[in-house]
Amino acid sequence: MECVLVSGTQAPRTLDETRNGFFAGLLPQGWAWPRPDGSNLGVLVGGFSYVLHDLETFLASLADEISPANSTLLLSDYERVLGADPCGTDPTTxxxxxxxxxxxxxWIGSAGVTWGFFERLATARGVSISIDEPEPAICGVAVTGVDVCSQLRDRFIWVVMLPNHETGLECPIQRNNPPDLTVVFKYEDAN
Incomplete structure (x- = not known):
């Protein structure tokens, strides 16, 4: 199938281009194989070119279905492959x-490792958040490189400040955080 690029997307060939491509690509050269539209062979090839043209048009319409971001025809198929949302969101609503x-x-991503990832996640839901990474407590003198009061896991804590309990961000943040990170939520309306 040969397609031409039209304004950033691929458009199928016209019916005439499909028929001419059939003539040029599938029929041998020579006077014994007439190519005019009115010939018997031209009518036969013309019938097949309608089917090929319809196929190319259908395939070009599937170009937007390559990802869920633009999909309309295959969106429910993507959702079936993804399965139920672990946070309970029903996308059909x-x-x-x-x-x-x-x-x-x-479909494309999870497991954010930067503050920016989680801030964009919140912004996509219309919520502004802040993240703090407190320094672990160090008491006294460290003995052979080990903190006396803190443990290693204390170095991987993020405190996420949410406006209130109704943001619905707790589950997506917990689901996407790196496995070695402990996320603690605080709420502005609790202060």
């Missing part, structure tokens, strides 16, 4: 744009 964004986020 969302608008199409929100559903595409939600499914695409589950």
């Amino acid at each position: 969302l608008t199409l744009a929100a559903r595409q964004a939600f499914d695409n986020a589950r």
Whole structure:
């Protein structure tokens, strides 16, 4: 199948281009194989070129289905492959744009390792968060490089400040955080 690039997306060949491609690519050269549209062979090839043209048009329409971000025809198939959301969100209750964004986020990525990842996750839900990484307590003199009051796991704690309990961000943050990180949530409305 040969497609041409039109404004950033691939467009299928026109019916005439499909028929001419059939003539040029599949039929041998010579006077015994007439190519005019009115010939018997031209009519036969024309019939096949309709089917090929319909196939190319259908395949070009699937170009947006390559990821859930733009998918409409295959969106429910992506959701079936992804399975139920561990945080309980039902994507079918969302608008199409929100559903595409939600499914695409589950499809392409998780396990953020930077504050920016979690801040973008919150921003996508219309929430502003802050993250603090407190220094572990060190009491007295360290003996052979070991902290006296703290343990190694104390170095991997993030305190995430959320506006309130209704943001729904606790589960997505817990689901996407690195495995060696402990996330603690604090709420601004609790102060």
